[in-house]
Amino acid sequence: MPTRMIKTMALLLGISATTLASATENKPALEIKQLTGDFYIFTTYQVYNNQxxxxxxxxxxxDKGVVMLDGAWDPTQNQPLLDSIEARHHKKVVLEIGTHYHSDRSGAFDFLRKKGVKTYSSLKTLELCKEFKEHEAEFYFTKDTTFHVGKLEFETYYAGPGHTKDNIVIWFPKAKVLYGGCLIKSADATDLGNVQDANLKQWPETLKKLQQRFPEPAYIIPGHGDWSSRRALIHTLELLQRDKRNRNETGKK
Ligand SMILES: [Zn+2]
Structure with missing residues:
Protein backbone atom coordinates (compact mmCIF):
# COMPACT_ATOMS: atom_id res chain seq x y z
CA MET A 1 0.00 0.00 0.00
CA PRO A 2 1.42 3.44 -0.85
CA THR A 3 2.42 5.45 2.23
CA ARG A 4 0.22 8.35 1.28
CA MET A 5 -2.72 5.93 1.27
CA ILE A 6 -1.79 4.72 4.76
CA LYS A 7 -1.53 8.34 5.91
CA THR A 8 -4.86 9.24 4.30
CA MET A 9 -6.50 6.21 5.88
CA ALA A 10 -5.01 7.13 9.24
CA LEU A 11 -6.40 10.65 8.92
CA LEU A 12 -9.81 9.35 7.91
CA LEU A 13 -9.87 6.98 10.83
CA GLY A 14 -8.87 9.79 13.15
CA ILE A 15 -5.79 8.00 14.39
CA SER A 16 -2.24 9.08 13.96
CA ALA A 17 0.16 7.49 11.51
CA THR A 18 2.36 6.78 14.53
CA THR A 19 -0.27 4.41 15.91
CA LEU A 20 -0.20 2.44 12.69
CA ALA A 21 3.57 2.53 12.63
CA SER A 22 3.70 1.10 16.15
CA ALA A 23 2.60 -2.24 14.72
CA THR A 24 6.12 -2.48 13.30
CA GLU A 25 7.74 -1.88 16.68
CA ASN A 26 8.86 -5.48 16.92
CA LYS A 27 10.54 -5.26 13.54
CA PRO A 28 13.67 -3.27 12.75
CA ALA A 29 12.98 -0.29 10.47
CA LEU A 30 15.84 -1.26 8.18
CA GLU A 31 17.79 -4.49 7.88
CA ILE A 32 20.89 -4.91 5.75
CA LYS A 33 22.52 -8.30 5.27
CA GLN A 34 25.33 -9.46 3.03
CA LEU A 35 24.26 -11.90 0.33
CA THR A 36 27.66 -12.76 -1.11
CA GLY A 37 30.80 -10.74 -1.90
CA ASP A 38 29.73 -7.21 -2.87
CA PHE A 39 26.00 -8.03 -2.84
CA TYR A 40 23.74 -6.87 0.02
CA ILE A 41 20.01 -7.26 0.62
CA PHE A 42 18.12 -4.51 2.46
CA THR A 43 14.65 -4.90 3.91
CA THR A 44 12.14 -2.28 5.05
CA TYR A 45 8.54 -2.66 6.23
CA GLN A 46 5.07 -1.26 5.66
CA VAL A 47 2.05 -2.04 7.79
CA TYR A 48 -0.65 -3.90 5.91
CA ASN A 49 -3.74 -5.35 7.63
CA ASN A 50 -2.10 -4.41 10.93
CA GLN A 51 0.87 -6.65 10.11
CA ASP A 63 34.80 0.19 -7.90
CA LYS A 64 32.75 3.02 -9.46
CA GLY A 65 30.07 3.42 -6.79
CA VAL A 66 27.06 1.48 -5.58
CA VAL A 67 24.28 0.05 -7.78
CA MET A 68 20.84 -0.27 -6.17
CA LEU A 69 17.87 -2.36 -7.23
CA ASP A 70 14.60 -0.91 -5.94
CA GLY A 71 14.58 1.50 -3.00
CA ALA A 72 13.25 1.36 0.52
CA TRP A 73 9.53 0.56 0.60
CA ASP A 74 9.33 2.57 3.81
CA PRO A 75 10.24 6.07 2.55
CA THR A 76 11.56 7.13 5.95
CA GLN A 77 14.34 4.57 5.48
CA ASN A 78 15.81 5.88 2.21
CA GLN A 79 18.14 8.33 3.95
CA PRO A 80 19.24 5.84 6.65
CA LEU A 81 19.90 3.35 3.84
CA LEU A 82 22.14 5.79 1.94
CA ASP A 83 23.86 6.82 5.19
CA SER A 84 24.51 3.23 6.12
CA ILE A 85 25.92 2.41 2.66
CA GLU A 86 28.23 5.39 2.82
CA ALA A 87 29.40 4.64 6.34
CA ARG A 88 30.04 0.98 5.56
CA HIS A 89 31.56 1.17 2.08
CA HIS A 90 32.64 4.85 1.78
CA LYS A 91 30.85 5.01 -1.56
CA LYS A 92 27.78 6.69 -2.96
CA VAL A 93 24.89 5.10 -4.79
CA VAL A 94 25.32 6.06 -8.46
CA LEU A 95 22.56 4.11 -10.21
CA GLU A 96 19.22 2.59 -9.28
CA ILE A 97 16.76 0.48 -11.24
CA GLY A 98 13.10 0.08 -10.22
CA THR A 99 11.81 -3.33 -11.33
CA HIS A 100 8.08 -2.53 -11.69
CA TYR A 101 5.72 0.36 -11.14
CA HIS A 102 4.28 -0.45 -7.68
CA SER A 103 5.44 1.82 -4.87
CA ASP A 104 7.59 -0.88 -3.22
CA ARG A 105 9.76 -0.65 -6.37
CA SER A 106 9.21 2.89 -7.66
CA GLY A 107 8.71 4.76 -4.38
CA ALA A 108 12.34 5.87 -3.98
CA PHE A 109 12.81 7.31 -7.50
CA ASP A 110 12.20 10.96 -6.53
CA PHE A 111 14.31 10.77 -3.38
CA LEU A 112 17.25 9.10 -5.11
CA ARG A 113 17.10 11.42 -8.11
CA LYS A 114 17.36 14.42 -5.76
CA LYS A 115 20.44 12.78 -4.26
CA GLY A 116 22.10 12.66 -7.68
CA VAL A 117 21.46 8.96 -8.32
CA LYS A 118 20.71 8.02 -11.93
CA THR A 119 17.32 6.29 -11.70
CA TYR A 120 16.15 3.84 -14.37
CA SER A 121 13.15 1.75 -15.28
CA SER A 122 11.87 0.13 -18.43
CA LEU A 123 9.72 2.30 -20.70
CA LYS A 124 6.74 0.06 -19.85
CA THR A 125 7.29 0.73 -16.14
CA LEU A 126 7.65 4.47 -16.76
CA GLU A 127 4.34 4.52 -18.65
CA LEU A 128 2.58 2.66 -15.82
CA CYS A 129 4.17 4.98 -13.22
CA LYS A 130 2.71 7.93 -15.14
CA GLU A 131 -0.70 6.23 -15.45
CA PHE A 132 -0.91 5.35 -11.75
CA LYS A 133 0.83 8.49 -10.48
CA GLU A 134 3.77 6.69 -8.95
CA HIS A 135 7.25 8.19 -8.85
CA GLU A 136 8.98 8.12 -12.24
CA ALA A 137 12.55 7.16 -13.07
CA GLU A 138 14.70 9.80 -14.77
CA PHE A 139 15.92 7.40 -17.49
CA TYR A 140 14.36 4.45 -19.25
CA PHE A 141 15.38 1.52 -21.43
CA THR A 142 13.17 0.21 -24.23
CA LYS A 143 14.49 -3.37 -24.34
CA ASP A 144 16.56 -5.82 -22.25
CA THR A 145 19.74 -3.93 -21.47
CA THR A 146 23.22 -4.80 -20.22
CA PHE A 147 24.72 -2.28 -17.82
CA HIS A 148 28.37 -1.86 -16.87
CA VAL A 149 29.29 0.00 -13.71
CA GLY A 150 33.01 -0.25 -13.00
CA LYS A 151 33.84 -3.94 -13.31
CA LEU A 152 30.27 -5.03 -12.58
CA GLU A 153 28.10 -6.28 -15.41
CA PHE A 154 24.39 -6.98 -15.15
CA GLU A 155 21.41 -7.26 -17.45
CA THR A 156 17.74 -6.45 -17.25
CA TYR A 157 15.36 -9.09 -18.55
CA TYR A 158 11.66 -8.95 -19.23
CA ALA A 159 10.30 -12.51 -19.37
CA GLY A 160 6.61 -11.54 -19.61
CA PRO A 161 3.72 -10.60 -17.33
CA GLY A 162 3.33 -12.07 -13.83
CA HIS A 163 2.92 -10.06 -10.63
CA THR A 164 2.44 -7.05 -12.93
CA LYS A 165 2.64 -6.66 -16.69
CA ASP A 166 5.94 -4.76 -16.49
CA ASN A 167 7.90 -6.81 -13.89
CA ILE A 168 11.54 -7.27 -14.89
CA VAL A 169 14.34 -9.24 -13.28
CA ILE A 170 18.05 -8.40 -13.10
CA TRP A 171 20.77 -10.97 -13.72
CA PHE A 172 24.36 -10.75 -12.51
CA PRO A 173 26.22 -13.32 -14.65
CA LYS A 174 29.49 -13.45 -12.72
CA ALA A 175 27.99 -14.04 -9.26
CA LYS A 176 24.94 -15.83 -10.75
CA VAL A 177 22.56 -13.69 -8.74
CA LEU A 178 18.99 -13.56 -10.06
CA TYR A 179 17.19 -10.56 -8.62
CA GLY A 180 13.58 -11.55 -9.17
CA GLY A 181 11.68 -8.74 -7.47
CA CYS A 182 7.96 -9.39 -7.05
CA LEU A 183 7.82 -11.78 -10.01
CA ILE A 184 9.24 -14.33 -7.56
CA LYS A 185 7.68 -15.21 -4.19
CA SER A 186 9.84 -16.32 -1.29
CA ALA A 187 10.22 -20.03 -0.62
CA ASP A 188 8.24 -19.60 2.62
CA ALA A 189 5.38 -17.59 1.05
CA THR A 190 1.98 -19.16 1.69
CA ASP A 191 0.14 -17.25 -1.05
CA LEU A 192 0.78 -15.08 -4.12
CA GLY A 193 0.37 -11.85 -2.16
CA ASN A 194 -1.08 -8.82 -3.92
CA VAL A 195 -2.43 -10.15 -7.23
CA GLN A 196 -4.60 -7.13 -8.06
CA ASP A 197 -2.52 -6.31 -11.13
CA ALA A 198 -1.23 -9.83 -11.79
CA ASN A 199 -1.60 -11.96 -14.89
CA LEU A 200 -2.16 -15.35 -13.22
CA LYS A 201 -2.59 -17.13 -16.53
CA GLN A 202 0.70 -16.06 -18.06
CA TRP A 203 2.77 -15.91 -14.87
CA PRO A 204 3.79 -19.63 -15.01
CA GLU A 205 4.95 -19.29 -18.65
CA THR A 206 6.93 -16.20 -17.71
CA LEU A 207 8.68 -18.13 -14.92
CA LYS A 208 9.48 -21.03 -17.25
CA LYS A 209 11.07 -18.60 -19.69
CA LEU A 210 13.11 -17.23 -16.81
CA GLN A 211 14.25 -20.75 -15.83
CA GLN A 212 15.35 -21.44 -19.39
CA ARG A 213 17.24 -18.20 -19.69
CA PHE A 214 19.02 -18.47 -16.32
CA PRO A 215 19.04 -22.21 -15.53
CA GLU A 216 21.53 -22.23 -12.67
CA PRO A 217 21.33 -19.21 -10.43
CA ALA A 218 23.36 -19.38 -7.24
CA TYR A 219 20.95 -16.97 -5.52
CA ILE A 220 17.34 -16.00 -6.21
CA ILE A 221 16.05 -12.84 -4.54
CA PRO A 222 12.26 -12.46 -4.17
CA GLY A 223 10.53 -9.10 -3.66
CA HIS A 224 9.24 -9.98 -0.20
CA GLY A 225 10.23 -12.33 2.60
CA ASP A 226 12.96 -14.92 3.02
CA TRP A 227 15.68 -14.75 0.34
CA SER A 228 17.87 -17.62 1.45
CA SER A 229 16.41 -20.38 -0.71
CA ARG A 230 16.87 -21.18 -4.38
CA ARG A 231 13.50 -22.95 -4.27
CA ALA A 232 11.82 -19.55 -4.49
CA LEU A 233 11.18 -19.79 -8.25
CA ILE A 234 9.89 -23.38 -8.15
CA HIS A 235 7.80 -22.53 -5.10
CA THR A 236 6.21 -19.61 -7.01
CA LEU A 237 5.25 -22.07 -9.77
CA GLU A 238 3.73 -24.35 -7.12
CA LEU A 239 1.73 -21.47 -5.63
CA LEU A 240 0.45 -20.60 -9.12
CA GLN A 241 -0.56 -24.22 -9.76
CA ARG A 242 -2.39 -24.36 -6.43
CA ASP A 243 -4.09 -21.05 -7.17
CA LYS A 244 -5.21 -22.35 -10.57
CA ARG A 245 -6.64 -25.53 -9.00
CA ASN A 246 -8.51 -23.47 -6.40
CA ARG A 247 -9.95 -21.19 -9.04
CA ASN A 248 -11.02 -24.15 -11.20
CA GLU A 249 -12.75 -25.75 -8.21
CA THR A 250 -14.52 -22.53 -7.33
CA GLY A 251 -15.53 -22.21 -10.99
CA LYS A 252 -17.18 -25.66 -10.94
CA LYS A 253 -19.47 -24.82 -8.05
ZN1 LIG B 1 6.01 -6.10 -4.30
Whole structure:
Protein backbone atom coordinates (compact mmCIF):
# COMPACT_ATOMS: atom_id res chain seq x y z
CA MET A 1 0.00 0.00 0.00
CA PRO A 2 1.42 3.44 -0.85
CA THR A 3 2.42 5.45 2.23
CA ARG A 4 0.22 8.35 1.28
CA MET A 5 -2.72 5.93 1.27
CA ILE A 6 -1.79 4.72 4.76
CA LYS A 7 -1.53 8.34 5.91
CA THR A 8 -4.86 9.24 4.30
CA MET A 9 -6.50 6.21 5.88
CA ALA A 10 -5.01 7.13 9.24
CA LEU A 11 -6.40 10.65 8.92
CA LEU A 12 -9.81 9.35 7.91
CA LEU A 13 -9.87 6.98 10.83
CA GLY A 14 -8.87 9.79 13.15
CA ILE A 15 -5.79 8.00 14.39
CA SER A 16 -2.24 9.08 13.96
CA ALA A 17 0.16 7.49 11.51
CA THR A 18 2.36 6.78 14.53
CA THR A 19 -0.27 4.41 15.91
CA LEU A 20 -0.20 2.44 12.69
CA ALA A 21 3.57 2.53 12.63
CA SER A 22 3.70 1.10 16.15
CA ALA A 23 2.60 -2.24 14.72
CA THR A 24 6.12 -2.48 13.30
CA GLU A 25 7.74 -1.88 16.68
CA ASN A 26 8.86 -5.48 16.92
CA LYS A 27 10.54 -5.26 13.54
CA PRO A 28 13.67 -3.27 12.75
CA ALA A 29 12.98 -0.29 10.47
CA LEU A 30 15.84 -1.26 8.18
CA GLU A 31 17.79 -4.49 7.88
CA ILE A 32 20.89 -4.91 5.75
CA LYS A 33 22.52 -8.30 5.27
CA GLN A 34 25.33 -9.46 3.03
CA LEU A 35 24.26 -11.90 0.33
CA THR A 36 27.66 -12.76 -1.11
CA GLY A 37 30.80 -10.74 -1.90
CA ASP A 38 29.73 -7.21 -2.87
CA PHE A 39 26.00 -8.03 -2.84
CA TYR A 40 23.74 -6.87 0.02
CA ILE A 41 20.01 -7.26 0.62
CA PHE A 42 18.12 -4.51 2.46
CA THR A 43 14.65 -4.90 3.91
CA THR A 44 12.14 -2.28 5.05
CA TYR A 45 8.54 -2.66 6.23
CA GLN A 46 5.07 -1.26 5.66
CA VAL A 47 2.05 -2.04 7.79
CA TYR A 48 -0.65 -3.90 5.91
CA ASN A 49 -3.74 -5.35 7.63
CA ASN A 50 -2.10 -4.41 10.93
CA GLN A 51 0.87 -6.65 10.11
CA UNK A 52 4.35 -5.50 9.23
CA UNK A 53 5.09 -6.64 5.66
CA UNK A 54 8.74 -6.71 4.56
CA UNK A 55 10.06 -5.73 1.12
CA UNK A 56 13.53 -6.57 -0.17
CA UNK A 57 15.85 -4.49 -2.31
CA UNK A 58 19.48 -5.11 -3.18
CA UNK A 59 22.66 -3.10 -3.60
CA UNK A 60 26.00 -4.03 -5.12
CA UNK A 61 29.29 -2.30 -4.34
CA UNK A 62 31.52 -1.64 -7.37
CA ASP A 63 34.80 0.19 -7.90
CA LYS A 64 32.75 3.02 -9.46
CA GLY A 65 30.07 3.42 -6.79
CA VAL A 66 27.06 1.48 -5.58
CA VAL A 67 24.28 0.05 -7.78
CA MET A 68 20.84 -0.27 -6.17
CA LEU A 69 17.87 -2.36 -7.23
CA ASP A 70 14.60 -0.91 -5.94
CA GLY A 71 14.58 1.50 -3.00
CA ALA A 72 13.25 1.36 0.52
CA TRP A 73 9.53 0.56 0.60
CA ASP A 74 9.33 2.57 3.81
CA PRO A 75 10.24 6.07 2.55
CA THR A 76 11.56 7.13 5.95
CA GLN A 77 14.34 4.57 5.48
CA ASN A 78 15.81 5.88 2.21
CA GLN A 79 18.14 8.33 3.95
CA PRO A 80 19.24 5.84 6.65
CA LEU A 81 19.90 3.35 3.84
CA LEU A 82 22.14 5.79 1.94
CA ASP A 83 23.86 6.82 5.19
CA SER A 84 24.51 3.23 6.12
CA ILE A 85 25.92 2.41 2.66
CA GLU A 86 28.23 5.39 2.82
CA ALA A 87 29.40 4.64 6.34
CA ARG A 88 30.04 0.98 5.56
CA HIS A 89 31.56 1.17 2.08
CA HIS A 90 32.64 4.85 1.78
CA LYS A 91 30.85 5.01 -1.56
CA LYS A 92 27.78 6.69 -2.96
CA VAL A 93 24.89 5.10 -4.79
CA VAL A 94 25.32 6.06 -8.46
CA LEU A 95 22.56 4.11 -10.21
CA GLU A 96 19.22 2.59 -9.28
CA ILE A 97 16.76 0.48 -11.24
CA GLY A 98 13.10 0.08 -10.22
CA THR A 99 11.81 -3.33 -11.33
CA HIS A 100 8.08 -2.53 -11.69
CA TYR A 101 5.72 0.36 -11.14
CA HIS A 102 4.28 -0.45 -7.68
CA SER A 103 5.44 1.82 -4.87
CA ASP A 104 7.59 -0.88 -3.22
CA ARG A 105 9.76 -0.65 -6.37
CA SER A 106 9.21 2.89 -7.66
CA GLY A 107 8.71 4.76 -4.38
CA ALA A 108 12.34 5.87 -3.98
CA PHE A 109 12.81 7.31 -7.50
CA ASP A 110 12.20 10.96 -6.53
CA PHE A 111 14.31 10.77 -3.38
CA LEU A 112 17.25 9.10 -5.11
CA ARG A 113 17.10 11.42 -8.11
CA LYS A 114 17.36 14.42 -5.76
CA LYS A 115 20.44 12.78 -4.26
CA GLY A 116 22.10 12.66 -7.68
CA VAL A 117 21.46 8.96 -8.32
CA LYS A 118 20.71 8.02 -11.93
CA THR A 119 17.32 6.29 -11.70
CA TYR A 120 16.15 3.84 -14.37
CA SER A 121 13.15 1.75 -15.28
CA SER A 122 11.87 0.13 -18.43
CA LEU A 123 9.72 2.30 -20.70
CA LYS A 124 6.74 0.06 -19.85
CA THR A 125 7.29 0.73 -16.14
CA LEU A 126 7.65 4.47 -16.76
CA GLU A 127 4.34 4.52 -18.65
CA LEU A 128 2.58 2.66 -15.82
CA CYS A 129 4.17 4.98 -13.22
CA LYS A 130 2.71 7.93 -15.14
CA GLU A 131 -0.70 6.23 -15.45
CA PHE A 132 -0.91 5.35 -11.75
CA LYS A 133 0.83 8.49 -10.48
CA GLU A 134 3.77 6.69 -8.95
CA HIS A 135 7.25 8.19 -8.85
CA GLU A 136 8.98 8.12 -12.24
CA ALA A 137 12.55 7.16 -13.07
CA GLU A 138 14.70 9.80 -14.77
CA PHE A 139 15.92 7.40 -17.49
CA TYR A 140 14.36 4.45 -19.25
CA PHE A 141 15.38 1.52 -21.43
CA THR A 142 13.17 0.21 -24.23
CA LYS A 143 14.49 -3.37 -24.34
CA ASP A 144 16.56 -5.82 -22.25
CA THR A 145 19.74 -3.93 -21.47
CA THR A 146 23.22 -4.80 -20.22
CA PHE A 147 24.72 -2.28 -17.82
CA HIS A 148 28.37 -1.86 -16.87
CA VAL A 149 29.29 0.00 -13.71
CA GLY A 150 33.01 -0.25 -13.00
CA LYS A 151 33.84 -3.94 -13.31
CA LEU A 152 30.27 -5.03 -12.58
CA GLU A 153 28.10 -6.28 -15.41
CA PHE A 154 24.39 -6.98 -15.15
CA GLU A 155 21.41 -7.26 -17.45
CA THR A 156 17.74 -6.45 -17.25
CA TYR A 157 15.36 -9.09 -18.55
CA TYR A 158 11.66 -8.95 -19.23
CA ALA A 159 10.30 -12.51 -19.37
CA GLY A 160 6.61 -11.54 -19.61
CA PRO A 161 3.72 -10.60 -17.33
CA GLY A 162 3.33 -12.07 -13.83
CA HIS A 163 2.92 -10.06 -10.63
CA THR A 164 2.44 -7.05 -12.93
CA LYS A 165 2.64 -6.66 -16.69
CA ASP A 166 5.94 -4.76 -16.49
CA ASN A 167 7.90 -6.81 -13.89
CA ILE A 168 11.54 -7.27 -14.89
CA VAL A 169 14.34 -9.24 -13.28
CA ILE A 170 18.05 -8.40 -13.10
CA TRP A 171 20.77 -10.97 -13.72
CA PHE A 172 24.36 -10.75 -12.51
CA PRO A 173 26.22 -13.32 -14.65
CA LYS A 174 29.49 -13.45 -12.72
CA ALA A 175 27.99 -14.04 -9.26
CA LYS A 176 24.94 -15.83 -10.75
CA VAL A 177 22.56 -13.69 -8.74
CA LEU A 178 18.99 -13.56 -10.06
CA TYR A 179 17.19 -10.56 -8.62
CA GLY A 180 13.58 -11.55 -9.17
CA GLY A 181 11.68 -8.74 -7.47
CA CYS A 182 7.96 -9.39 -7.05
CA LEU A 183 7.82 -11.78 -10.01
CA ILE A 184 9.24 -14.33 -7.56
CA LYS A 185 7.68 -15.21 -4.19
CA SER A 186 9.84 -16.32 -1.29
CA ALA A 187 10.22 -20.03 -0.62
CA ASP A 188 8.24 -19.60 2.62
CA ALA A 189 5.38 -17.59 1.05
CA THR A 190 1.98 -19.16 1.69
CA ASP A 191 0.14 -17.25 -1.05
CA LEU A 192 0.78 -15.08 -4.12
CA GLY A 193 0.37 -11.85 -2.16
CA ASN A 194 -1.08 -8.82 -3.92
CA VAL A 195 -2.43 -10.15 -7.23
CA GLN A 196 -4.60 -7.13 -8.06
CA ASP A 197 -2.52 -6.31 -11.13
CA ALA A 198 -1.23 -9.83 -11.79
CA ASN A 199 -1.60 -11.96 -14.89
CA LEU A 200 -2.16 -15.35 -13.22
CA LYS A 201 -2.59 -17.13 -16.53
CA GLN A 202 0.70 -16.06 -18.06
CA TRP A 203 2.77 -15.91 -14.87
CA PRO A 204 3.79 -19.63 -15.01
CA GLU A 205 4.95 -19.29 -18.65
CA THR A 206 6.93 -16.20 -17.71
CA LEU A 207 8.68 -18.13 -14.92
CA LYS A 208 9.48 -21.03 -17.25
CA LYS A 209 11.07 -18.60 -19.69
CA LEU A 210 13.11 -17.23 -16.81
CA GLN A 211 14.25 -20.75 -15.83
CA GLN A 212 15.35 -21.44 -19.39
CA ARG A 213 17.24 -18.20 -19.69
CA PHE A 214 19.02 -18.47 -16.32
CA PRO A 215 19.04 -22.21 -15.53
CA GLU A 216 21.53 -22.23 -12.67
CA PRO A 217 21.33 -19.21 -10.43
CA ALA A 218 23.36 -19.38 -7.24
CA TYR A 219 20.95 -16.97 -5.52
CA ILE A 220 17.34 -16.00 -6.21
CA ILE A 221 16.05 -12.84 -4.54
CA PRO A 222 12.26 -12.46 -4.17
CA GLY A 223 10.53 -9.10 -3.66
CA HIS A 224 9.24 -9.98 -0.20
CA GLY A 225 10.23 -12.33 2.60
CA ASP A 226 12.96 -14.92 3.02
CA TRP A 227 15.68 -14.75 0.34
CA SER A 228 17.87 -17.62 1.45
CA SER A 229 16.41 -20.38 -0.71
CA ARG A 230 16.87 -21.18 -4.38
CA ARG A 231 13.50 -22.95 -4.27
CA ALA A 232 11.82 -19.55 -4.49
CA LEU A 233 11.18 -19.79 -8.25
CA ILE A 234 9.89 -23.38 -8.15
CA HIS A 235 7.80 -22.53 -5.10
CA THR A 236 6.21 -19.61 -7.01
CA LEU A 237 5.25 -22.07 -9.77
CA GLU A 238 3.73 -24.35 -7.12
CA LEU A 239 1.73 -21.47 -5.63
CA LEU A 240 0.45 -20.60 -9.12
CA GLN A 241 -0.56 -24.22 -9.76
CA ARG A 242 -2.39 -24.36 -6.43
CA ASP A 243 -4.09 -21.05 -7.17
CA LYS A 244 -5.21 -22.35 -10.57
CA ARG A 245 -6.64 -25.53 -9.00
CA ASN A 246 -8.51 -23.47 -6.40
CA ARG A 247 -9.95 -21.19 -9.04
CA ASN A 248 -11.02 -24.15 -11.20
CA GLU A 249 -12.75 -25.75 -8.21
CA THR A 250 -14.52 -22.53 -7.33
CA GLY A 251 -15.53 -22.21 -10.99
CA LYS A 252 -17.18 -25.66 -10.94
CA LYS A 253 -19.47 -24.82 -8.05
ZN1 LIG B 1 6.01 -6.10 -4.30
Missing amino acids: PVPANGMYVVT
